[in-house]
Amino acid sequence: MTPVLSVLVHNKPGVLNRITALFMRKGFNIQSLTVCITENPEISRMTIVMSDMDEAALEQVMKQLHKQIDVLKVTDLTDQAMVARDLALIRVSSPIAERAIIHSLIEPFRANVVDVGRETVTVQVTGDAEKIDALIALLRPYGIRELARTGLTALQREAASSADPKRAGEAQVLHI
Amino acid sequence: MPGMSKPADDETLTRSGEGGAMWMKGADMVVEALRREQVEVIFGYPGGAVLPLYDALYQCGIRHVLTRHEQGAIHAAEGYARVTGKPGVVIATSGPGATNLVTGLADAMMDSIPLVAITGQVAKTVIGTDAFQETSIIGISTPITKHNYQIRHASEIPKVFKEAFHIANSGRKGPVLIDIPKDVSGEEAWFAYDDPPQLPGYQPTVVPHHMQIRKLMHGLQHAKRPVVLAGAGILHARATDKLLAFVEKYQLPVVQTLLGLGGFPASHALCLGMGGMHGSAAANKALYETDFLINLGARFDDRLTGKLEHFAPHAVVAHIDIDPAEIGKNVPTDIPVVGDVGEALAMMLSIDVPAPDAAAWREELLRVKRELPFWWVQDGDRIKPQRLIAEIARITKGDAVVTTDVGQHQMWAAQFFPLNRPDRWVTSGGLGTMGFGLPAAIGAHFGRPDKLVVAILGDAGFQMTLQELAVIGEYQLPIKVVIVNNSALGMVRQWQEMFHGERYSESLLPWQPDFVKLGEAYRIPSARVERDEELASALEAFLSEPGPGLLECVVDPNENVYPMVAPGTGIHQMVGVKP
Missing domain, CATH: 3.40.50.970 (Thiamin diphosphate (ThDP)-binding fold, Pyr/PP domains)
Structure with a gap:
């Protein structure tokens, strides 16, 4: 299981350090972490993709996060209907002559070329991690020069939070 | 504002x-x-x-x-x-x-x-x-x-x-x-200081969920081999009276953690004493054989549990803790109860269930307690550290505030100084901080100036923070510093003896300062005692003198702490139980 946690925290200096220090201290590994401000400027949302772990370990992660005084809410999105997106910028070798191939490869991914040079193009793609991995694999034979990914950010779908309020409200949110 | x-x-x-x-x-x-x-x-x-x-x-x-x-x-x-x-x-x-x-x-x-x-x-x-x-x-x-x-x-x-x-x-x-x-x-x-703190991310659960308490009480009445594990949570919650009432109501045997000592009277018939690595035979038997374990504010530390697969393997485990992250962290828990143990005990006392049918179990544990207490053998005229502690307890009638450092003397103090009241026991448990005991005694004095404070220290730990003798000397604080001198880092030496083929790597301290002169340099009346026959009178004089004092007790350097659950073994595999 690769858990995805959505964590609302106070938007204050040092909070990110508290969370990462907690992960280090407890030996929790993370695959990605995104942090950004929410609709409320005093609150940030962290979307944390954990490395594979069993349920007991995940429970401990959530409880430890909840112990942090600057953490307001911890939600486990892993088995939830969620909108989860990763964004990648991929600079790929692309001599002018081959450029049409790149375009045809990325088109089904609804990816865009956002920078064009003589030797390379930079492709922007958004989607879930599998989709981005697939595009990277397709482009790799052409020579990926540089790659930047944002990591996953996610929100619960409205259907999940409204259709079954008990599940959405209680089962995944850690109430302590 | x-x-x-x-x-x-x-x-x-x-x-x-x-x-x-x-x-x-x-x-x-x-x-x-x-x-x-x-x-x-x-x-x-x-x-x-x-x-x-x-x-x-x-x-x-x-x-x-x-x-x-x-x-x-x-x-x-x-x-x-x-x-x-x-x-x-x-x-x-x-x-x-x-x-x-x-x-x-x-x-x-x-x-x-x-x-x-x-x-x-x-x-x-x-x-x-x-x-x-x-x-x-x-x-x-x-x-x-x-x-x-x-x-x-x-x-x-x-x-x-x-x-x-x-x-x-x-x-x-x-x-x-x-x-x-x-x-x-x-x-x-x-x-302006009157506004209550606004901490939306910090709302500790104090009052437990009543359904969980009901579940616990329902489980208790069907138990055959129930045990209460009393941790430091009892002391933090100031819940010693409620614990006593609950234990007596259902006649439950009580095991204590190192930090929970004093939360239940050591003199009580149902007290089995400390469990764990250097715990009593009765306490560890109870933790191993129990079918219903009620953990009140202990965190299932590894020094208590031993190898986890052998800890309470047959038990339904109820764990009451104010920190939800402790529940299920080490020991799988059947009845989790988040809340203050004092509140939980009050709720448990308000529900009447039939007392469990556990007389045979109780008798068996009390027999083990009687037959296999903590022990030592008095041979020759060397001072046995165990007897040293027992004598201090006898002379102070167990009413002193005791601080310890970390190591062998700490375990002996836990074993041989019966604590009957809360707030008398100051020791470094989880971190195991050498150098803790002397300065902690100073703080304990300012907290309880009405009580005699006895700092029981090893010769090595004492030397880590001995500069604080200056505070004792300057204010002439009524703190009695007992140095249990075995010329070694005793617990390290013991482990090297047992697990490293008696290769005493950097654990022996044959060269020592003159502790008596050291105490006197800080203008603290100081003395040394080396022979068992002088021990009682030396301690009586030392403890009855008003003001500060330092007593260097030269003890048998070969004495080890027993019984012991060796690291990596289960609590049922004790060595060094009284023969």
Whole structure:
């Protein structure tokens, strides 16, 4: 299981350090972490993709996060209907002559070329991690020069939070 | 109030504002906040970055104890907190002052000791420039504090102090650090202290869920081999009376943790004593064979459980803890109860269920308790450390406050000093901090000046913080320093004997200072005792003298702590049980 946690925290200096220090201290590994401000400027949302772990370990992660005084809410999105997106910028070798191939490869991914040079193009793609991995694999034979990914950010779908309020409200949110 | 402009007449620093607010300098605010928190004693050490704060403290009416090292100050604050249940307060300067607090912060974090540590910081204008005595104590202390703050403007001081004391002394207690840049002390702002703390991310569950309590009581009535495990939560919750009432109502055998000692009377018939690595045969038998374990505020530390697969393998486990993260962390739990153990016990007492049919089990445990107590063999005229502890307990009638260091003598103290009341036992459990016992005794004295304080220390741990003898000497504090001298790092030596083929690598201390002269250098009456036949009279004279004292007790260096659950084995696999 690769858990995805959505964590609302106070938007204050040092909070990110508290969370990462907690992960280090407890030996929790993370695959990605995104942090950004929410609709409320005093609150940030962290979307944390954990490395594979069993349920007991995940429970401990959530409880430890909840112990942090600057953490307001911890939600486990892993088995939830969620909108989860990763964004990648991929600079790929692309001599002018081959450029049409790149375009045809990325088109089904609804990816865009956002920078064009003589030797390379930079492709922007958004989607879930599998989709981005697939595009990277397709482009790799052409020579990926540089790659930047944002990591996953996610929100619960409205259907999940409204259709079954008990599940959405209680089962995944850690109430302590 | 913050945000309101400065009053027109700025000569008056304590001019009244709206709602009783006062216009004050940052340093004066700190003192005022401490006063509002009813702090009666501060342990600390001044330095450059806290000069303005010490200026405000000068003749302020709150007692300040100048230790001789910041580590001494924070362990003293811990000792104070452990015997009073109130937060200990410590002040240190920036840089090395702050880093010298690190061991004490980690110790308090592990053992849930409420502390408020105030550190100076270089001025805001030079933070990040590697200024003189600058260190990022916020970064350093984040993993070893419950929470920490760096104040950016004096106007934050009232809110931060209010929150810090609240966080330190509620929920699962712990240390909170407040870092104050030097220039903040001179800033002026409004001071108001009446607003309750606003902490939406910190709402500890105090009252447990009644359904869980019902489940627990339902399980209890069907138990055949029930056991109560009483941890330090009993002491933090001040719930000793409720524990006693509950245990007597259902006639349940009680096992204690190292830090839970004193939470249940050692003299009680149902008390099996400490469990775990050096616990009693009866306690460990109970933990192994139980079919219904009620953990009241213990965190299933590895020194208690031994190898987890052999810990309470047949039991339904109920765990009551104020910290939900402790439940299920080490031991799978069938009945989790989040809340204060005092509240939980009150609810458990309010539900009447038939007492479990456990007379045979009880009799069996009490037989083991009777037949296999902690033991030693008196051979020759060397002082046996076990007897030394038992004699101290006898002479003080078990009513002294006992502080210990860490190692063999600590385990012997836990085994042979029967603690019948709470707030008499000050020891470093989770972190196992050598050097803790002497400064902790100083703090314990200021917390309970009416009680005799006996600091039981090893010869090695004593030498880690012995500079604090100066405080005992200076104030002539009624603290009795007992040095259990086996000329070794005894517990390290014991493990090397047992598990490393008697290769005593760096654990023997054949060269020792003259402890008697050392005590006398600090103007503390000091003596040495080496022969068993002199022990009782030497101790009686030493303990009955008013004022401070130091007694070096030269003990049998070959004595080991038994019984023992060797690391990596189960609690049913004890060695060294009384033959």
